[in-house]
Amino acid sequence: MNKIQKLAVLSVLPVTAALTAFPAQAAERPTCPVPTKAEAERSSDTKIDKPPRGAAALKGVRVDHIPKGFTYGQVVVNKHDGITEYGYQWGDDRSDVDRKHRSLWVRVVCWPKASEPAQLKNAPFDLGTFSGATETVKIGGRQVLTQEGDGALGHGRYAGWVEREGVVVTVMASRPLVPELAKIIKGIKL
CATH class of the missing domain: 1.20.5 (Single alpha-helices involved in coiled-coils or other helix-helix interfaces)
Known part of the structure; x- marks a missing residue:
């Protein structure tokens, strides 16, 4: 040679x-980001973060665009019916009924049956079901199922998509944040 x-x-x-x-x-x-034992305990103890966590609030998930003005945050973990829901809620100190209230909820759901956005209408979520008038649109470069926020979720826009088979992401943005929803969705990386 x-x-x-x-x-x-x-x-x-x-x-x-x-x-x-x-x-x-x-x-x-990992195929789906899952909460640590400590995060599950923080959720069950309803511990509040003041100030709220930032872009890496959820292990295995990055939220690159978080609007300004939040004063607190909270991890939310829920396991039931063979799925794991893992999310973070940002909020401000205004009343939930105040139309200027700013809140953002980003959640990852490990649901093995998920493969397309239309399935989200029948997803076994405890909170944040797609039960209203839904439409499939492209937001932030993703094909998402979306609907107007209902009373349980607050006012604003609710969106969800299947990131990859078995992994669902949902976002609830209050009315003042709806103009930034495309940036928020585009900035979510698993």
């Missing part, structure tokens, strides 16, 4: 090693 052939073989080795590592890395990545 001459010098050029040796250099060619040696230069290909790192690329080959990197390519063979991809399947292993993909297998190690």
